[in-house]
Amino acid sequence: MRGATTSGDHSTFGGELRRNPVNGKLTIIAPGRAARPSDLHVAAAGGASGPCPFCAGNEGLTPPEVDAVRPDGGAPDAPGWRIRVVPNKYPALVCRHEVIVHSPDHDAELEDLGDEGLLEVLEVWRRRIAAQLAAGAAAATLIVNRGLGAGASLAHPHAQLFGTPLVPPLLLDELLEFERFSNRYGGCVLCAEIDGAGERLVHAGDIAAWAPAAPRFPGELWLAPRTHEPDVRRADLRPLAGALRRALIAVDAATGGAPLNLWLHTAPAELRGTFHWHVELAPRLSGIAGLELGADIALVTVDPEAAAEALRAAWPQG
DSSP states (O other): OOOOOOOTTTSSSSEEEEEOOTTTOEEEEEEGGGGOOOOHHHHHTTEEEEOOOTTTTTTGGOOOEEEEEEEOOOOTTTSSSEEEEEEEESSSTTTEEEEEESSSSSTTGGGGGGGHHHHHHHHHHHHHHHHHHHHHHHHHEEEEEEEGGGGGGOOOOOEEEEEEOOOOOOHHHHHHHHHHHHHHSOOOOHHHHHHHHGGGGEEEESSSEESSSSOOSSTTTEEEEEOOOSSGGGGHHHHHHHHHHHHHHHHHHHTTOOOOOEEEEEEOOOOOOOOEEEEEEEOOOSOOOOHHHHHHOOOOOHHHHHHHHHHHHHHHOO
């Protein structure tokens, strides 16, 4: 990179990826995103929203689908799908920004799909991550925004997948920490975090769930396989389906239904060291204020041990 703009990205992607030369932070400039529809903003203002582009029967309101689960067959871009993947109509990164609609049911959250339904969604997530990396993305970041306070603009549950031409700074920071830990102590820093969670452990199983010792958000919860696995593309997703469903129920109950961000971090296309894939759930119980913005230091008012206790109490047994 030279100056403030990443050279060559604007011709490939709709948004322009820029780097601030003073602090190294990356920004995507994507004015077209401002035009995207929002039924949540309309509902919050007391108005009536238009047709939902993610509901069955409204396939013509989205770009042509790139992937779908159609158990009974059927034509693309028509009803009969169970999961549908389309390019984002208002992309941050053209051809590298996808929407994964989890269900034709407008109100079905991930935890409402049951373990088998959620497993099917996770398999599509993995397939699209693999497709993005195979198409030349340096890394793929999958996110779910739930609620207006978490940045969602449409109520119909869905995920977004971003294939970026470089490794995003947060993932790069994680990779550097994995490398530092491995060089100093040997082994994996995330494996060590799980083993040392103690009172912050929420659930023990093939997929561990724990509250990090230094969370960025009150009530933050991480999920990861107990066995060391760098890349979700080669993971057994069945244990994750059950653990993620229960985690979502627990977080919702423990936080009173707070808005939620979820993201999945997996190995980049070219992994030169060690890594351990994981899912992070970030309830949005408080806003981002001056210290976070001015110093890039999180200020969290909920003790992670107390948060873990509340999450354990809310963790469903079935």
